[in-house]
Amino acid sequence: MNDIKSPIRSSERASKRSVMPPVAADASLSVGFVLLHRFTLLPFAAFVDCLRLAADEGDRSRQLRCHWTLMTSSGQEALSSCGAAITPCLSFRSPAEFDYIVVIGGVQDERDQVDTTALAYLRQAAAAQVPLVGLCTGVFALIQAGVMAGRRCCVSWYHHRDMIQRFPAIEPVADRLFIDDGDRLSCAGGAASADLAAYLVERHLGKAWAMKSLHIMLLDEARIGTHPQPQPVVFGKIEDRLVRRTIAVLEQHLGESITMEMLAERVGTSRRNLERRFREVLGVGPQKFARDLRLRYGLWLLHYTGKNITEIGERCGFADTAHFSRHFRNAFGATPSAMRKLAGEPGSERVDPFFLHIDGRPTL
Known part of the structure; x- marks a missing residue:
């Protein structure tokens, strides 16, 4: 298994930083994203854009109040389920660098190879008591990593049956947008990812910054976690x-x-x-x-x-x-x-x- 703590070469680090937004040393909210193979693009975009808009004045995208890091197992580009690729990505950083680690899953195909390096990293983060967030099918990875035992688990109604069949010991919740279970948070995905991101921005930076993000994203207000998922x-x-x-x-x-x-x-x-x-x-x-x-x-x-x-x-x-x-x-x-x-x-x-x-x- 790859060493999840292995450092990036200095030349590679300099190259990647040159195309990433500048980061403030005293950022109030730091989030590490684990992008799994064929991850769903909308949950990622909704979450990270809420952070980006709250991080700086206007739309300048400097990582002042918020800091985010995009990570994959070996620092390779992350391929989304729609075919779009996210780059640059870093290899996994120390979990202690982040307030939250957000894992975003993708298409549920049991023929896909399990990313054992990513699962090991999630276990390492759990042991370090860093809160873990499962967006969309990212919660499936948290279950596979063995860090959701005894926890409530929010999942989209669309994936409810898949979860029951693959993980019968887990009781999924599919009638709300997201669940905050302390150091484990799970979200049904889609546009609800913006609601969860705004919830965390408000917690760390205040309501005004959360509302700033949502309004620029043309969302009237943040929906609470218990807000129901779309019905028939x-x-x-x-x-x-x-x-x-x-x-x-x-x-x-x-x-x-x-x-x-x-x-x-x-x-x-x-x-x-x-x-x-x-x-x-x-x-x-x-x-x-x-x-x-x-x-x-x-x-x-x-x-x-x-x-x-x-x-x-x-x-x-x-x-x-x-x-x-x-x-x-x-x-x-x-x-x-x-x-x-x-x-x-x-x-x-x-x-x-x-x-x-x-x-x-x-x-x-």
Whole structure:
């Protein structure tokens, strides 16, 4: 295994520093990035740009308040999942140089060779009590390194099933953006990486610097870690503007049952006209469509969270568990308990409850 502490040659170091932003010796927040092979670009870009914009006045990119170092196992360029390469990168530095070490994973293909040098470095950082951050599938590497035992683990709903199948001893959380578990932080990835970066910038530099970054990135405000991940949406193109607006309202109120009168008022029409337009476009009335959408949300929660059946029924806006279970069985041909058991069986086909077809039928 390569020596993870091996120094970079002085000529190589000088060459790399010449194209990297200048670094202040007293930077208040220092982050080391571990970029794994075929890492996902958006989580990295969102996180590092939040640091960059908080580090300096304006958009000058000097590493004054924040310092970041991009690292790979041997200092080679880092190839992202989309084919873009990040360079220059350094070989792994001493974990003591950083306030956080952020690992960013990529495409989950079990045929890919495991980066044993990177996993050894993560274990070294954990032993040195440096907080570790798993972005997107970077949390898979933390698990492989053996540093997530007994820890809560945030993962994207999209990778929830992959994690259960590969690491059955780990209980993933897929209904929030990120988790701060002390010296272990995990994030679902995507744009949520900017929220986590802003959370750490605010902790170390203050709220004003976090907001400065987000506003330049055209983000209104930082979402808290418990903010839910995106929930079921309607799949398919809907031309009718009134129907489209109504569906948007329903998606924003999945946890409650809205009367047709209130719904019609929200979109500026009559109940009669709303029902007529829904039947013309979707073949079902708005009330049934709304219930099916909430049931689809319940199916999503069964697959991607550990919430019990009662909690799920309440969160989907049903009066009680029996009411929820009865409608769920009518829609999917199985009770919520049976569906959850089926989803957890090895070798079962993946059910993607994220989409509801535009005809309103929540078919699997």
